[in-house]
Amino acid sequence: MAAESSEESQPLHGSIYENDQxxxxxxxxxxxxxxxxxxxxxxPLFYQHGYEELRLLTLELLRILGSDPKA
Structure with a gap:
């Protein structure tokens, strides 16, 4: 197993996720x-909950890609 880079292994500030992976x-x-x-x-509850989860994950993925979703 390849070693993770130090950036990938550090907890993400303000995120529930430990790293980008x-x-x-x-x-x-x-x-x-x-x-x-x-x-x-x-x-309807399934779609509402799914939308919120996907929205949060999309913001995280945009951050990984170098985009500022809040800009």
Missing amino acids: EVIEEAVRMLRELDDTPLHQMT
Whole structure:
């Protein structure tokens, strides 16, 4: 297993994620979970909660890509 760079292994300031790799893994996990949700479970609450989680993850992914989503 390759060693992580010091930047990737440091906790992210103001984030619930430990490092950038964890953000990416969470995004992949969430998309897989949304794809695997049966139709009968896709309620308005499901969409509201899913939107909020995706919005927060998208902000983290934009940060990783070097974009300032708050600009």
